[in-house]
Amino acid sequence: MKWKDVDYTPYTSTIALAPEEESLRQEDFIQKAAAVVREMSEKAGRVPTACVVTFGCQMNARDSEKLCGILSRAGYMLTEDEEADLVIYNTCTVRDNANQRVYGRLGHLNAMKKQNPSKKIALCGCMVQEVQVIDKIKKSYSFVDLIFGTHNIYKFPELLYMMLTSDKMIIDVWKDTSSIVEDLPVERKYPFKSGVNIMFGCDKFCTYCIVPYVRGRERSRDPKEILRECEKLAADGVSEVMLLGQNVDSYGKGLEGGVNFPGLLREVEKIDGIRRIRFMTSHPRDLSDELIELMAGSEKICRHLHLPVQSGSSRILKAMNRGYTRESYLELIGRLKAAMPDLAITTDIIVGFPGETMEDIDETISLVKEVGYDNAFTFIYSPRTGTPAADMPRSMSDEEIKEGFDKLLKVVQDTAKLSVAKYAGRVEEALVEGLNDHDPEMVTGRLSNNLLVHFKGGADLAGSYVKVKLLENKGFYYIGEML
Ligand code: SAH
Numbered sequence: 001m002k003w004k005d006v007d008y009t010p011y012t013s014t015i016a017l018a019p020e021e022e023s024l025r026q027e028d029f030i031q032k033a034a035a036v037v038r039e040m041s042e043k044a045g046r047v048p049t050a051c052v053v054t055f056g057c058q059m060n061a062r063d064s065e066k067l068c069g070i071l072s073r074a075g076y077m078l079t080e081d082e083e084a085d086l087v088i089y090n091t092c093t094v095r096d097n098a099n100q101r102v103y104g105r106l107g108h109l110n111a112m113k114k115q116n117p118s119k120k121i122a123l124c125g126c127m128v129q130e131v132q133v134i135d136k137i138k139k140s141y142s143f144v145d146l147i148f149g150t151h152n153i154y155k156f157p158e159l160l161y162m163m164l165t166s167d168k169m170i171i172d173v174w175k176d177t178s179s180i181v182e183d184l185p186v187e188r189k190y191p192f193k194s195g196v197n198i199m200f201g202c203d204k205f206c207t208y209c210i211v212p213y214v215r216g217r218e219r220s221r222d223p224k225e226i227l228r229e230c231e232k233l234a235a236d237g238v239s240e241v242m243l244l245g246q247n248v249d250s251y252g253k254g255l256e257g258g259v260n261f262p263g264l265l266r267e268v269e270k271i272d273g274i275r276r277i278r279f280m281t282s283h284p285r286d287l288s289d290e291l292i293e294l295m296a297g298s299e300k301i302c303r304h305l306h307l308p309v310q311s312g313s314s315r316i317l318k319a320m321n322r323g324y325t326r327e328s329y330l331e332l333i334g335r336l337k338a339a340m341p342d343l344a345i346t347t348d349i350i351v352g353f354p355g356e357t358m359e360d361i362d363e364t365i366s367l368v369k370e371v372g373y374d375n376a377f378t379f380i381y382s383p384r385t386g387t388p389a390a391d392m393p394r395s396m397s398d399e400e401i402k403e404g405f406d407k408l409l410k411v412v413q414d415t416a417k418l419s420v421a422k423y424a425g426r427v428e429e430a431l432v433e434g435l436n437d438h439d440p441e442m443v444t445g446r447l448s449n450n451l452l453v454h455f456k457g458g459a460d461l462a463g464s465y466v467k468v469k470l471l472e473n474k475g476f477y478y479i480g481e482m483l
């Protein structure tokens with residue numbers, strides 16, 4: 001049976017069925033897709049392979065685990081090799097270089113498809129939520145078989161089935177949704193740790209950021225569903241959960257029952273089997289004293305906070321619409337450190353925002369020194385179409401921005417090295433994540449404060465908690481010894 005080319009309807013925002021009915025409908029499509037995959041297996045004499053490549057943040061990584069879960073159920077063998085029969089790029093558009101990487105790699109996929117014409121290529125994620133991207137793909141990358149957006153990922157079984165039974169490019173991208181469909185199958189990357197979405201979208205509208213446009217309005221998941229998922233994960237051997245949202249501190253807004261983020265954390269803490277709780281990302285504007293107090297007294301909430309500052313200049317923070325000043329951010333850091341002297345703090349920083357001067361960058365540098373971050377991710381500002389900052393005039397040349405960026409980066413590295421040095425000689429608990437990528441005699445473990453430590457050990461340690469002595473500071477990680 002052949003399907004007709006699907007109309008390109010980028011701006012539908014409703015779904016016809018209630019989420020529960022929709023789950024069942026999609027389950028049906030998994031079975032239908034599985035029948036097609038079985039046929040393909042028989043014909044080829046081997047199981048078809050699928051490869052999901054993730055660009056961007058933890059949110060995308062979690063979405064990819066859902067895609068992998070569905071592909072596995074449909075009978076595909078998952079691989080990391082892009083020679084696979086089906087390749088899906090789960091894209092990011094937060095900065096232009098993320099987009100450029102996808103376009104570059106699509107060219108390679110096209111070459112492979114010429115060798116293997118039955119190869120299928122799909123694109124999803126944040127990048128394809130932009131209309132101009134879809135236009136470009138239709139025009140210049142017409143070998144792509146399927147494009148779907150961030151709001152209808154739960155429809156992937158249906159779209160997969162349509163793609164497998166059609167020769168045309170299928171496009172299904174929605175502008176927004178108010179719906180959350182639960183219970184998608186998931187194939188986790190690690191058996192012992194998992195991300196858990198607690199909210200979707202973002203309402204903050206920082207003037208440089210495209211996320212609210214491509215991920216839609218902020219929607220919190222029902223706490224009962226989150227707890228049910230965490231309990232199921234714990235029963236399945238997961239001991240570390242990472243609660244995911246663009247702005248976890250505003251969790252609960254719009255939900256009945258008055259639940260907030262600390263309230264949710266308290267419930268997750270009660271789950272037996274969950275030993276570590278992490279969350280990402282916190283916004284300095286919404287981080288409450290209630291959360292600080294809870295973290296300080298918690299055995300399970302990890303000693304790490306990622307608290308993006310973006311800039312150390314109050315003038316630039318105002319232009320970014322961040323909703324705090326340099327002073328109020330530093331004051332918040334003061335409260336955090338007073339409550340948890342051993343807390344590791346990391347951040348994100350943007351350099352080259354429109355109107356920024358070298359004096360503003362110097363203010364950021366002095367803030368980095370004052371906070372003493374354990375690590376900081378630094379980015380050169382990238383104008384995003386449709387965001388307010390894209391129309392603001394800039395005051396520095398590319399060379400000056402690069403000079404400011406390099407100056408900042410050096411301070412970030414020096415500061416991090418100093419901050420991380422204070423852990424030398426300590427004995428800490430590490431969750432072993434697996435064999436070291438470069439040395440098969442070593443394993444890599446993660447401490448509560450998110451620091452990585454490499455030490456002698458075998459693959460059988462993966463997923464276990466061990467005591468490690470931190471011996472040698474390598475900057476952003478340690479070489480240690482298991483006790
Ligand atoms: N929700 C999180 C971060 C989301 S995006 C928060 O509010 O902090 C991750 C990081 O990408 C941001 O913290 C920011 O530093 C960076 N970023 C976002 N938009 C950018 C842009 N247009 N150019 C450069 N960096 C950007």
Ligand code: SF4
Binds near residue numbers: 203204211212246283
């Ligand atoms: Fe983007 Fe700001 Fe929302 Fe973070 S809080 S996702 S930076 S708009």
Ligand code: F3S
Binds near residue numbers: 093094
């Ligand atoms: Fe990128 Fe989308 Fe995350 S734009 S950073 S993948 S929410």
